[in-house]
Structures are given as structure tokens and as C-alpha cells.
Amino acid sequence: MISCIKGTLAQITDDYALIENGGVFYEILLPSALADRLKTNGKVGSEIEFKTLYYIEAGDKKSNHFPRLVGFTSGIDREFFSLFTQVPGLGIKKALKSLILPIREIATAIETKDAGTLNRLPGVGGRLAEKIIAELNGKTSKFALSRGDEPLAKKDCKKELGPIEQEAIEVLLQLQYKRQEAEDMVARIIKTSPKVSKVEDLISLIFRSEQQSRG
Numbered sequence: 001m002i003s004c005i006k007g008t009l010a011q012i013t014d015d016y017a018l019i020e021n022g023g024v025f026y027e028i029l030l031p032s033a034l035a036d037r038l039k040t041n042g043k044v045g046s047e048i049e050f051k052t053l054y055y056i057e058a059g060d061k062k063s064n065h066f067p068r069l070v071g072f073t074s075g076i077d078r079e080f081f082s083l084f085t086q087v088p089g090l091g092i093k094k095a096l097k098s099l100i101l102p103i104r105e106i107a108t109a110i111e112t113k114d115a116g117t118l119n120r121l122p123g124v125g126g127r128l129a130e131k132i133i134a135e136l137n138g139k140t141s142k143f144a145l146s147r148g149d150e151p152l153a154k155k156d157c158k159k160e161l162g163p164i165e166q167e168a169i170e171v172l173l174q175l176q177y178k179r180q181e182a183e184d185m186v187a188r189i190i191k192t193s194p195k196v197s198k199v200e201d202l203i204s205l206i207f208r209s210e211q212q213s214r215g
Contacts, residue, residue, distance in 0.1 A: 002069060006049040012039050015096075017071065019050065028052060028071035031096045031152035038073075051078040055092055070096070077103060077152060080143045087128075087135045094123040099152040107143035110136050122155075165190060168202045185210070 005028065007021030012035055019026045028050055030038075038048075050071030057066045070092060072078040080103050085095045098121040099106070109117035110133055118129035165186050172182035189196070189205045196202050 002052055002054050004049065005052055005069070005071070007047065009038070009043050009046055009048045012044055017048075017050070019048070026069060028069045029092075029096065030071055031099050032154040033099075033150065034073065034152050036154060037150070049073070051075045053078060053082055057092070068092070072152075074148070076143070076146060076148070080107065080140070083136065083139060084132075087132050089128055089131060090124075097122050097153055098124055100155050102146075102149050102151050103143050104146040104148060107140040107146070110140045111138070111144050113137060122153075164197065164199055164202060167199045168206070171199065171203060172206075 005019050005021065005026055007019040007026070009017060010020045010025060011018040012030075014032055014035055015030060017028045017030055017035065017038070019028060038044075050069075050073065052072075053070045055068055055070070057068045058064070070081070072081065081095065081099075084090065084106075085092055090098075100121060101117070105117070106121070108114070113133050115126065115129040115133060118124055118132055119126055121129075124132070168186050169179070169182045172185065173179060177185070185206050186202070189202060189209060193202075193205055196205065
């Protein structure tokens with residue numbers, strides 16, 4: 001059981017980190033907002049310590065199983081995640097994506113039986129929200145007292161696109177842009193012009209933005 005790894009943060013992506021320790025590189029899965037904060041704070045190349053959970057991930061075939069590590073910079077976060085993933089139907093990867101609210105808010109929802117708040121978490125529908133409450137109510141009070149106010153996972157912006165944004169993306173796909181390019185272009189305009197209400201206007205703003213960027 002590997003419960004802690006300390007070493008040099010050699011690389012970090014949107015969902016995992018590589019830690020070098022004694023010439024050995026360990027891949028550690030991270031919740032997305034934590035990974036983003038580590039990148040933003042320039043931690044690559046620095047010494048870091050992760051509180052880890054070890055689990056076995058099943059592959060495509062029954063005979064294929066892979067050891068994995070999940071990491072957190074806080075022991076409290078690791079403890080909550082370990083408890084959270086004991087709920088049947090809430091696997092490691094789903095749980096990592098679900099943490100878009102601070103842990104104290106998730107724990108408070110569990111303790112107050114607020115299924116509506118839990119239902120806002122990605123991958124947690126009504127039935128699973130009720131199951132989380134049934135399994136964990138009375139066990140998460142101390143996490144509800146946590147002063148941490150940052151979520152561990154980022155919201156998936158793709159799921160929040162409205163019909164206008166989706167239609168604009170389809171237009172760009174027809175113009176032979178790659179999907180990721182189209183989504184990025186639309187996201188940039190929506191961020192600066194959130195009140196745009198017509199697809200034609202959105203496309204015009206994208207055109208102007210592209211013209212400016214090309215000089």
C-alpha cells in the first residue's frame with residue numbers, strides 16, 4: 001500500500017502528474033482543478049509530496065488489471081475521497097470528475113441530506129445522490145467543518161454549451177476546423193461576449209477575432 005510519495009514534480013497534465021524519486025517515475029492521477037493549480041503555481045521541477053491512494057483498475061479484458069495511484073496534496077482530501085469512493089457505483093474516475101464543489105459543501109450536502117446539491121455533481125444522478133446519502137450520512141461531519149474553499153475538479157465546459165454555441169461549433173466543423181479548434185474558438189468569444197444571442201453574431205465575432213490574431 002503506497003500512501004505517500006515525495007519527489008520532484010517532473011511533469012503535469014490536466015489529469016495526472018509524474019513524480020521522480022530515485023530515478024523511478026510514478027504516474028499519479030489527480031483531480032483536474034488540483035492539477036491546474038499546480039501548473040499555474042509553477043510547481044514543475046520542485047519537490048512535492050502527494051498523499052496517495054492505491055487501487056487496481058480493470059482493463060478491457062478480465063485478465064488485464066493495472067495498478068494506479070490517485071494523489072492529493074492534503075491528507076484530509078485523500079481521506080474524504082477514500083470514503084466517498086466506498087459508495088457502490090461511484091468509481092475512482094467518476095469520483096475524480098465529480099468534485100466540482102469544495103469538499104466541505106459536498107460533505108454538508110451529505111449530512112443535511114441535500115440530494116439536489118449532490119445531483120449537480122458530474123456523473124451523479126438522482127439515484128446515486130440518494131445512495132451517497134444513504135451510505136455516508138453521519139460519516140462526513142468533520143469534512144463539512146473543513147475551511148478549504150477550493151474545489152478539486154474543474155467543471156467540464158463542454159457540457160455547459162448552449163444551443164447557440166453548439167450550432168456555431170457545427171458551422172465551424174463544416175468549414176473543416178477540428179472539433180477542439182472549434183470549441184476553443186467559441187469558448188474564447190463566449191468568455192468575452194457572454195450576451196451574444198445569435199449564431200450569426202457569434203460567427204462574426206469569431207471571424208473578427210481570427211482576423212485580429214493574424215494581424
